[in-house]
Amino acid sequence: MSFKRFWTMFKARNREFFRDRAAFGWNFLFPFLIVAGFGVIFGAKTHTEYKIGLFPHETVVVTPAETRIPDGLREERYLKFIGIPTKVQGLDKLKHHKIDFLLKLGNPPYEYYVSDASPKGYAIEQMFKASLIPPDFKIGAQKKEIQGTAIRYLDWLFPGILAMNMMFSALWGVGYVVVRYRKNGVLKRLKVTPLNAFEYLTAQALSRIFLLMFTLVVVWLGCDFIFSFTVLGSYVDLILIFFLGSTSLTALGLVLASRGTSEEFTTGILNFISWPMMFLSEVWFSLEGAPQWVKAAARIFPLTHILTAVRKIMHDGAGLIDVSVEITILALMTLAFLGLGAVMFSWNK
Amino acid sequence: MAALLEVKNLVKKFKTIVAVNSTSFSVEQGVCFGLLGPNGAGKTTTIEIIEDVIPPTSGDITYKGKPRTASFKDEVGIQFQTTSLLSFLTVRETLETFQSLYRHTTGIDYLVELCHLGEFQHQYNDKISGGQRQRFLLAMALINQPELLFLDEPSTGLDPQARRNLWDLIQQIKREGKTIILTTHYMEEAQSLCDEIAIMDYGKIIARGTPQELIKQYSPEMTVILPTSSLGHALDRLPLPYQAVNDNVEIKTSDVNSCLNLLISQNADLSDLTVRSPSLESVFLNLTGRQLRE
Numbered sequence: 001m002s003f004k005r006f007w008t009m010f011k012a013r014n015r016e017f018f019r020d021r022a023a024f025g026w027n028f029l030f031p032f033l034i035v036a037g038f039g040v041i042f043g044a045k046t047h048t049e050y051k052i053g054l055f056p057h058e059t060v061v062v063t064p065a066e067t068r069i070p071d072g073l074r075e076e077r078y079l080k081f082i083g084i085p086t087k088v089q090g091l092d093k094l095k096h097h098k099i100d101f102l103l104k105l106g107n108p109p110y111e112y113y114v115s116d117a118s119p120k121g122y123a124i125e126q127m128f129k130a131s132l133i134p135p136d137f138k139i140g141a142q143k144k145e146i147q148g149t150a151i152r153y154l155d156w157l158f159p160g161i162l163a164m165n166m167m168f169s170a171l172w173g174v175g176y177v178v179v180r181y182r183k184n185g186v187l188k189r190l191k192v193t194p195l196n197a198f199e200y201l202t203a204q205a206l207s208r209i210f211l212l213m214f215t216l217v218v219v220w221l222g223c224d225f226i227f228s229f230t231v232l233g234s235y236v237d238l239i240l241i242f243f244l245g246s247t248s249l250t251a252l253g254l255v256l257a258s259r260g261t262s263e264e265f266t267t268g269i270l271n272f273i274s275w276p277m278m279f280l281s282e283v284w285f286s287l288e289g290a291p292q293w294v295k296a297a298a299r300i301f302p303l304t305h306i307l308t309a310v311r312k313i314m315h316d317g318a319g320l321i322d323v324s325v326e327i328t329i330l331a332l333m334t335l336a337f338l339g340l341g342a343v344m345f346s347w348n349k
Numbered sequence: 350m351a352a353l354l355e356v357k358n359l360v361k362k363f364k365t366i367v368a369v370n371s372t373s374f375s376v377e378q379g380v381c382f383g384l385l386g387p388n389g390a391g392k393t394t395t396i397e398i399i400e401d402v403i404p405p406t407s408g409d410i411t412y413k414g415k416p417r418t419a420s421f422k423d424e425v426g427i428q429f430q431t432t433s434l435l436s437f438l439t440v441r442e443t444l445e446t447f448q449s450l451y452r453h454t455t456g457i458d459y460l461v462e463l464c465h466l467g468e469f470q471h472q473y474n475d476k477i478s479g480g481q482r483q484r485f486l487l488a489m490a491l492i493n494q495p496e497l498l499f500l501d502e503p504s505t506g507l508d509p510q511a512r513r514n515l516w517d518l519i520q521q522i523k524r525e526g527k528t529i530i531l532t533t534h535y536m537e538e539a540q541s542l543c544d545e546i547a548i549m550d551y552g553k554i555i556a557r558g559t560p561q562e563l564i565k566q567y568s569p570e571m572t573v574i575l576p577t578s579s580l581g582h583a584l585d586r587l588p589l590p591y592q593a594v595n596d597n598v599e600i601k602t603s604d605v606n607s608c609l610n611l612l613i614s615q616n617a618d619l620s621d622l623t624v625r626s627p628s629l630e631s632v633f634l635n636l637t638g639r640q641l642r643e
Binding site: 004005007008009011012015016019020181184185186188189190191192193194195348 | 400401402403419422423425427429431432433434435436437438442446447449450451452
């Protein structure tokens with residue numbers, strides 16, 4: 001192992017990353033745009049909104065106080081009333097899940113429409129029926145609120161977006177780039193120099209990890225400046241988990257980079273791995289309530305363990321001991337990927 | 350003189366295709382050795398095995414009398430037929446990058462001057478012309494002060510000026526005493542640069558010697574060319590074997606004087622007569638045939 005040769009390749013790869021303006025910009029812009037986009041869409045709201053169509057109503061905007069709907073329904077929270085001119089238009093919107101419930105304006109007995117296939121529609125139907133019961137006939141219940149700060153959807157989503165960006169950057173930045181270099185002869189040119197495979201792969205991996213962490217910090221600071229994320233745990237612990245995560249994802253990239261000269265085939269393999277990983281690792285939505293086999297399958301992806309650990313630190317104030325299971329799994333995955341990548345690597349094919 | 354490189358019974362098979370078929374040759378120190386052959390003859394495969402890019406199916410290669418060791422890569426310079434380089438690096442930065450991979454190196458400024466890279470050394474390595482690129486790749490091959498230099502079809506795709514310029518550069522490198530192994534299918538290039546030539550076809554070496562030796566052995570005849578109209582009716586009674594090529598008559602002969610005397614005796618007009626000396630090209634075509642290979 002020659003440090004000088006390793007350092008040369010490390011610098012060359014970093015220069016390539018920083019000088020490729022388009023890819024460089026996109027690496028920062030992509031996660032920022034997604035977080036910003038969701039910030040705009042959801043704002044500070046963390047609730048689900050139920051949409052009730054009211055017909056006949058000439059304007060889309062509805063003032064509940066001036067419409068003939070049950071008082072109980074008018075006072076419910078998280079309901080959005082949408083005016084619809086005709087019944088036909090209302091049924092069409094209901095059929096296409098643009099609204100969850102359709103109610104004809106007027107006096108009792110009320111006429112309403114709901115889709116059997118819509119869980120939200122069912123929930124509104126129950127609310128609607130409850131609103132028809134006179135107050136004197138309602139059974140009492142005592143309300144107790146949970147303590148602590150509520151977690152916004154954006155707070156929950158943010159680490160997922162960062163980790164997803166990290167995953168794509170690691171897999172494509174190592175897996176795809178090395179295959180491209182093998183195909184166009186760069187690896188062949190390097191092979192006939194004294195540079196050995198270990199020096200080359202170490203430089204590729206560490207360069208990518210450095211760039212992933214650099215991107216992470218810049219995007220975090222930029223997004224935090226705008227959206228003020230809450231972190232209950234330690235920032236150092238967070239950085240450590242992200243570092244371990246980027247190492248394991250980069251090591252997975254090395255496995256993909258170890259063989260192959262077809263960019264098309266590698267693209268297929270990358271998509272085959274990255275898309276299920278993105279959907280099953282709880283980047284966008286929780287798997288709570290999903291079948292057990294889906295949850296089990298999700299655990300084969302490093303991204304799942306990265307996000308579990310990061311969210312525990314961020315939202316629950318967990319320490320490294322609390323996430324030791326995730327740390328152990330990520331470390332073992334990293335070693336397995338590195339070993340596999342090293343054994344399989346070929347300069348030529 | 351002791352051989353710097355020796356190749357014995359080299360074989361390379363790709364599934365059912367035998368690309369290199371029991372090839373043997375040696376290259377002495379300080380010599381420019383040319384490996385000639387039509388496309389698909391096995392030239393590139395042979396030198397890529399020697400360069401340790403691909404493994405042989407069987408055979409032995411010795412460098413300085415011993416099997417190649419890890420230090421072999423430090424002592425040879427290689428210019429591939431086609432290659433890509435690390436992206437987003439300038440010509441100078443690429444040279445510096447490759448310089449850092451070796452123990453003994455040549456100064457960048459010296460190479461910039463030797464290979465005339467000055468005017469584009471700060472441009473990205475993929476934003477230069479074909480001629481500039483070949484000179485740059487040659488500089489890269491020289492970065493580690495190699496004792497043995499491999500040049501795989503270095504002038505392919507270059508215009509005549511760029512090609513002559515590259516040849517001058519290779520001549521200069523030869524004068525520095527470096528051993529060169531050159532593959533080419535430009536006969537003029539081989540005749541101009543090589544001290545020794547091996548002609549390869551279907552994975553085998555079919556002829557070997559200096560350019561003069563090969564010409565003498567495989568294409569000793571001169572070619573006398575004159576327009577058909579210069580012979581008039583004499584063409585019908587010409588007592589020499591000849592070949593009609595377009596509007597000309599070509600006569601192969603090893604005795605030009607006798608041939609010319611005969612033509613004069615037949616009242617041929619010799620005003621537009623041309624005499625073509627034998628060349629490596631005729632040797633090459635005589636040995637490998639004239640049929641199209643690709």
